[in-house]
Ligand SMILES: *[C@@H]1O[C@H](CO)[C@@H](O)[C@H](O)[C@H]1NC(C)=O
Ligand SMILES: *[C@@H]1O[C@H](CO)[C@@H](O)[C@H](O)[C@H]1NC(C)=O
């Protein structure tokens with residue numbers, strides 16, 4: 001009889017324990033912890049996106065007259081290739097991870113005129129090609145109108161890039177690469193085109209050194225030819241400099257031929273999607289990617305490249 005009683009107590013206790021467990025699992029706090037933003041901070045596959053306005057994204061940005069003033073606004077169109085995905089997060093202007101969505105560079109260098117860039121198409125394509133890639137953390141850092149002389153130590157865009165990269169890495173994120181689209185300012189005039197190659201090499205070396213990542217994969221866009229009304233007399237000089245970069249783990253992506261919008265310099269939305277895919281294929285071709293063991297993949301860069 002007594003033994004029976006004990007069994008009964010144990011049964012009741014077990015039941016209570018089970019109920020409290022279920023309650024805990026379903027509690028507000030637990031649900032919060034389960035959400036993408038907080039769950040995935042560890043092992044985030046981090047990509048930095050920097051350069052000028054085409055990396056920031058101007059796809060779908062149209063001129064609109066508001067109260068007699070000409071303003072630029074984004075038409076809001078998001079192609080299927082750029083839709084949000086719960087495995088894609090972005091490091092926002094407030095330095096917090098959130099679900100990524102267009103316009104990706106929002107709050108970094110622009111408010112109203114921010115449009116579609118290559119980042120979301122890139123990340124979605126990587127996940128399409130390799131569903132085990134893991135969570136992709138995009139860190140937008142692009143700034144329109146910044147000549148290469150601004151992308152150096154002690155200057156805001158560069159320092160912000162390094163700072164945001166390090167913050168993104170803090171919780172266990174692994175920096176996998178930099179997507180770089182730059183040069184629009186330096187083709188217009190000034191002295192920027194003269195030492196473009198040397199300064200770009202310096203940027204690459206400094207960044208790798210500041211991020212402690214000597215073989216950081218860099219996907220470097222070679223500028224497409226601008227068209228009227230944009231004036232870019234030094235396009236050949238800048239393209240030649242960009243094409244002459246010969247550094248290990250720097251892949252050049254020639255954007256020549258991608259569709260350019262009516263302003264003569266900014267890629268259209270379909271062109272940005274194409275560019276995003278080019279970035280993805282270039283990254284995946286960099287090495288033979290083995291998704292089952294991401295750590296060895298990371299080491300692979302350091303040992304074999
Ligand atoms: C995830 O949690 C964060 C912070 O707790 C919150 O800001 C965000 O809205 C949540 N996202 C979802 C999809 O519930
Ligand atoms: C138009 O621009 C002027 C000068 O910048 C500004 O004062 C005015 O508020 C603007 N109007 C609208 C409707 O935005």
Ligand SMILES: *[C@@H]1O[C@H](CO)[C@@H](O)[C@H](O)[C@H]1NC(C)=O
Pocket residue numbers: 246
């Ligand atoms: C790039 O550099 C490597 C050695 O670092 C050299 O073997 C190769 O020929 C160079 N390529 C070009 C196109 O200059």
Ligand SMILES: *[C@@H]1O[C@H](CO)[C@@H](O)[C@H](O)[C@H]1NC(C)=O
Pocket residue numbers: 288
């Ligand atoms: C990468 O994979 C392809 C196809 O499996 C193979 O042909 C190629 O030799 C591999 N390259 C390296 C560097 O292992």
